[in-house]
Amino acid sequence: MDLDRAAGMNKITFFSAQPYDKTFFNKHNCEFGFDLEFFETQLNKHTVNLIQSSNIICVFVNDIVDEVVIKQLAEKGVRIIALRCAGFNNVNLEVAKRYGIHVCRVPAYSPEAVAEHAMAMILTLNRKTHKAYNRVREQNFSLNGLLGFDLNGKTIGIIGTGNIGKAFSKIGKGFGCKILAYDITINPEMEKEGVVFTDLDTVFKESDIISLHCPLNEKTKHIINKGSLAQMKNSVMIINTSRGGLIETASVIEALKEGKVGYLGIDVYEQEEKLFFRDLSEDIIKDDAIQRLMSFPNVLVTAHQAFFTNEALTQIALVTYNNIKELLIKKEIQNKLALLV
Numbered sequence: 001m002d003l004d005r006a007a008g009m010n011k012i013t014f015f016s017a018q019p020y021d022k023t024f025f026n027k028h029n030c031e032f033g034f035d036l037e038f039f040e041t042q043l044n045k046h047t048v049n050l051i052q053s054s055n056i057i058c059v060f061v062n063d064i065v066d067e068v069v070i071k072q073l074a075e076k077g078v079r080i081i082a083l084r085c086a087g088f089n090n091v092n093l094e095v096a097k098r099y100g101i102h103v104c105r106v107p108a109y110s111p112e113a114v115a116e117h118a119m120a121m122i123l124t125l126n127r128k129t130h131k132a133y134n135r136v137r138e139q140n141f142s143l144n145g146l147l148g149f150d151l152n153g154k155t156i157g158i159i160g161t162g163n164i165g166k167a168f169s170k171i172g173k174g175f176g177c178k179i180l181a182y183d184i185t186i187n188p189e190m191e192k193e194g195v196v197f198t199d200l201d202t203v204f205k206e207s208d209i210i211s212l213h214c215p216l217n218e219k220t221k222h223i224i225n226k227g228s229l230a231q232m233k234n235s236v237m238i239i240n241t242s243r244g245g246l247i248e249t250a251s252v253i254e255a256l257k258e259g260k261v262g263y264l265g266i267d268v269y270e271q272e273e274k275l276f277f278r279d280l281s282e283d284i285i286k287d288d289a290i291q292r293l294m295s296f297p298n299v300l301v302t303a304h305q306a307f308f309t310n311e312a313l314t315q316i317a318l319v320t321y322n323n324i325k326e327l328l329i330k331k332e333i334q335n336k337l338a339l340l341v
């Protein structure tokens with residue numbers, strides 16, 4: 001496919017664009033010179049028609065890029081789908097390939113940002129700093145109900161030891177934790193640093209804290225389910241900064257009610273596309289499961305903000321622009337997901 005800067009090939013149409021996306025992508029465009037059009041709305045079959053004279057789209061985690069949408073994109077002449085995120089579970093790569101559309105992503109943008117947020121969730125749930133903050137503002141200096149535990153000496157189980165899992169293991173080790181890990185590929189470098197790779201059942205059985213850092217795919221969907229929860233220690237802490245679909249929500253709610261799960265920190269939620277990245281403070285939330293989760297005192301929900309640092313947003317903008325630029329000058333790039341036939 002000839003990907004030169006023909007008409008439409010210099011314009012990028014953004015979906016799910018928030019004010020901070022505009023700030024960072026505008027700021028870093030000076031060295032690339034693309035025409036940019038931003039839409040706040042999600043990409044789905046109803047919004048494809050917003051694309052005008054543009055063969056490149058830039059999408060995020062909750063945009064819908066399924067078979068129906070890709071067919072419409074192809075009809076509109078879209079040649080590049082640039083994901084400004086690492087996960088790509090929302091894109092049907094096979095169909096994109098069939099239609100000859102390039103898909104690229106940002107495989108690593110400050111993995112530390114997500115890893116540090118995972119640790120922030122652990123510390124908040126454990127030491128209850130969110131409650132202490134509110135308490136002292138009301139002149140309540142009592143410590144009752146704020147009891148935590150030492151992280152030092154505890155076992156953290158990491159599922160998925162890629163960029164983020166690896167960064168998180170270093171943080172955990174810094175706190176004096178034993179790190180157990182499960183991944184489909186063992187990382188010898190991490191083993192040398194003292195991370196113990198084991199099977200999934202052992203991670204479930206022996207961990208005090210389980211942190212999810214694997215992608216969402218057919219094998220990992222609902223990896224946290226009734227069966228895996230039953231294997232875990234009583235009062236286990238589960239942290240999910242990866243993808244909502246890794247957790248079977250109904251089972252985790254039951255486990256929270258029974259005390260099997262003692263703490264739950266989620267930055268992602270299976271039905272998040274209807275909720276996250278918008279202010280719904282004046283709305284009636286119809287999703288009963290998220291309402292139930294938010295009602296537990298030992299559940300912390302953040303709205304997919306683990307990536308949200310200055311460094312990560314800078315990297316996202318620069319890597320996305322470079323991906324597009326390299327596709328336009330026909331170079332093979334590492335970040336390309338669907339190769340053309």
Ligand code: NAD
Pocket residue numbers: 086087107108111114159160161162163164165182183184185213214215216219220241242243267268304305306307308
């Ligand atoms: P990565 O590709 O570097 O690492 C993923 C790891 O998971 C790899 O080591 C891979 O071998 C492993 N894996 C694949 N299938 C597995 C399985 N069945 N069981 C166990 N491990 C398996 O990705 P990353 O950059 O570390 O990101 C991890 C995930 O974090 C992404 O898929 C994305 O969903 C999520 N993420 C979330 C945010 C956020 O803001 N919350 C930001 C970036 C990424």
